Amino acid sequence: MKKNLLRLGAFSLMLGAWFASGALWAQSDPTGKRRVTDTYAITNATVFTGPGMEGKKSTILMRNGVITGLGEGITVPSEAKVIAGDSLFIYPGFIAGATDAGVTKPEDPKRPDDFVSSNPPDEIAGITPWRSAADQFSISGSGVSDLRQLGFTIVQVQPDGGMIAGKSAVVLLGHEDHSNLLAENTSLKTSFRGARGMYPGTAAGVMAKFRDVYKNTELTKKTSEKFNSALGVRRPEITETYQGMMDVISGEVPVMFSASEELEIRRALKLQQELGFKLILTDLEEFDGVINEIKASGAGVLVKLEVPDDKAAKQELKDADEAAQKQIEKVKEAYQKALSQAGKLEAAGIPFAFTTAGIKTNKAKEALKAMMENGLSEAGAMAALTTNPAQMLGLSRVAGTLAQGKMANMVITDSPIFEEDSQIKHVVVDGFFFDYETKAKKKKGEGSADGTVKIEGVWEYEAETPAGSGEGKFTIKKEGDEYTGEITYDDPSGSGQATAPISNIRIDGNSMSFVFKVNAQGMSIDIEVSGDISGDTLDGSMSLGTFGSFPLTATLVPSQNSNK
Numbered sequence: 001m002k003k004n005l006l007r008l009g010a011f012s013l014m015l016g017a018w019f020a021s022g023a024l025w026a027q028s029d030p031t032g033k034r035r036v037t038d039t040y041a042i043t044n045a046t047v048f049t050g051p052g053m054e055g056k057k058s059t060i061l062m063r064n065g066v067i068t069g070l071g072e073g074i075t076v077p078s079e080a081k082v083i084a085g086d087s088l089f090i091y092p093g094f095i096a097g098a099t100d101a102g103v104t105k106p107e108d109p110k111r112p113d114d115f116v117s118s119n120p121p122d123e124i125a126g127i128t129p130w131r132s133a134a135d136q137f138s139i140s141g142s143g144v145s146d147l148r149q150l151g152f153t154i155v156q157v158q159p160d161g162g163m164i165a166g167k168s169a170v171v172l173l174g175h176e177d178h179s180n181l182l183a184e185n186t187s188l189k190t191s192f193r194g195a196r197g198m199y200p201g202t203a204a205g206v207m208a209k210f211r212d213v214y215k216n217t218e219l220t221k222k223t224s225e226k227f228n229s230a231l232g233v234r235r236p237e238i239t240e241t242y243q244g245m246m247d248v249i250s251g252e253v254p255v256m257f258s259a260s261e262e263l264e265i266r267r268a269l270k271l272q273q274e275l276g277f278k279l280i281l282t283d284l285e286e287f288d289g290v291i292n293e294i295k296a297s298g299a300g301v302l303v304k305l306e307v308p309d310d311k312a313a314k315q316e317l318k319d320a321d322e323a324a325q326k327q328i329e330k331v332k333e334a335y336q337k338a339l340s341q342a343g344k345l346e347a348a349g350i351p352f353a354f355t356t357a358g359i360k361t362n363k364a365k366e367a368l369k370a371m372m373e374n375g376l377s378e379a380g381a382m383a384a385l386t387t388n389p390a391q392m393l394g395l396s397r398v399a400g401t402l403a404q405g406k407m408a409n410m411v412i413t414d415s416p417i418f419e420e421d422s423q424i425k426h427v428v429v430d431g432f433f434f435d436y437e438t439k440a441k442k443k444k445g446e447g448s449a450d451g452t453v454k455i456e457g458v459w460e461y462e463a464e465t466p467a468g469s470g471e472g473k474f475t476i477k478k479e480g481d482e483y484t485g486e487i488t489y490d491d492p493s494g495s496g497q498a499t500a501p502i503s504n505i506r507i508d509g510n511s512m513s514f515v516f517k518v519n520a521q522g523m524s525i526d527i528e529v530s531g532d533i534s535g536d537t538l539d540g541s542m543s544l545g546t547f548g549s550f551p552l553t554a555t556l557v558p559s560q561n562s563n564k
Helices: 008-015 144-149 203-229 240-249 262-275 288-297 322-347 361-372 378-385 387-392
Strands: 039-047 056-063 066-071 081-084 089-092 094-099 152-157 164-172 181-191 255-258 279-284 300-304 352-355 410-413 424-429 432-435 457-465 468-479 482-490 497-508 511-520 523-534 537-543 549-556
Touching: 094 279, 094 300, 094 387, 144 152, 144 361, 144 424, 152 181, 152 424, 181 240, 203 240, 203 262, 255 262, 262 279, 262 288, 288 322, 300 322, 322 352, 322 361, 322 378, 352 378, 352 387, 361 378, 361 537, 378 387, 457 537, 468 497, 482 511, 523 549
Parallel strands: 039 081, 039 089, 094 152, 094 352, 181 255, 255 279, 279 300, 300 352
Antiparallel strands: 039 056, 056 066, 089 410, 152 164, 164 181, 410 424, 424 432, 457 468, 457 549, 468 482, 482 497, 497 511, 511 523, 523 537, 537 549
16 A cells, blocks of 8 residues: 555645644544553453443453453453453444545546547546555545544545546554555445546436446456357457456446435436446435435445534524525425434435545534434444444454454443543554543533533634644634634744634534634635633634644633633
């Protein structure tokens, strides 16, 4: 696998010394390097071996990345590193069905001098089934550490590219000095993304081209079989494209179609019905209207671990006319429908897993909570994170549940995992421990009589990144029912400090969040600040979306605190 992808220097060049490509969380050992022995024992912890299973006090013994003992009365060998688990809760390591974390796009090929837009070479048109995501993946790449901190231990990485991008691979999010590869060629990543300025440039064109590639591969396979068994048969023309598609038409490798909304889902199902390939639908966001069709198809399902922004759903227009109010109601209904879709899949008996491709990792826990508040059960949520993706990826023998003989992949929390304030303390991948600092539990109602906090005033903050510390101030004012403000930050161009307005200021109990924009190298980047407030301090993070999250702390300046 490539070790030199997404190096810090390239990202620092783009955003300056303040930002960097890897996320750095407040944690004691996020590297997994503290494995000083090959044998560990976690004693007297509350262990949930799988979805819907009752937690039982148990000891887990692991050696060389494998669970060698689980239950009561386990004899702990003298060489084991013992971890007291009396206050710990242990779950199977999470598995993501498809992700783009750690994956980079290969360089675009140069167009030939005789390029014809109506009949371009396959590679230029985005048809590259021979490529492997394993060649595009780096364990130190962007987003990997963020996914691991969420509890993900195994992911299916998908290649970046065009309509037929290539084959996905299954990897451990483990130690950087290990290969971490579990399986290659686990699916063919396909989308309705057409090529720019050439054929196929539309969704209809993609469907036609996919049929053409599939049928020509079938014909090539039949011709090859005749050529190898009889004389007088013309030698078949086997291209890279047809060779890369052979295991798809033979049914060995499923087609993973990216289809976010209903029309794309119907198109993917239509192609499956016509051609007969195994299908996995991924990146699903709007699918309420086609759940029955999905069930009838038998396709695998990967739902995006993300829900729509609720800003529009919460919108209220004073003195709005009837037409405007009806439009607001439609938006609210659509929002609630989106939140309930995962629960409807579970109710329909459709096993599904999550895809983390393109999500904001700092919003993933919030998204899962919203799904569970709208119909998805705890057992269903845990199955979508563990046993369902394990089954889909052919890993059930070694992953998805905790049992003797399986891989030592687990999520360890300080309280039951679906409780409001539950925090992950350790993630174990292949027997390596990744440790994370936990925050002190917040007292309910801390801040004011209605359980919220007061945020008006001037805050001095410091953000930690791999490139060093960034400092500044942000000011928040309340005007009527709305909050406004501005923030100063170290200018990525190196010309001192810059100022930007902040927007989308929200308070939810003791939590606050807001957004501001940074311009760097001609790019406008949305930065989200969020955290928990205790008294006059804020402990949180600064998120750059797919570029990662960085720890941030802030203090309300006493002399300018309007609440004093």
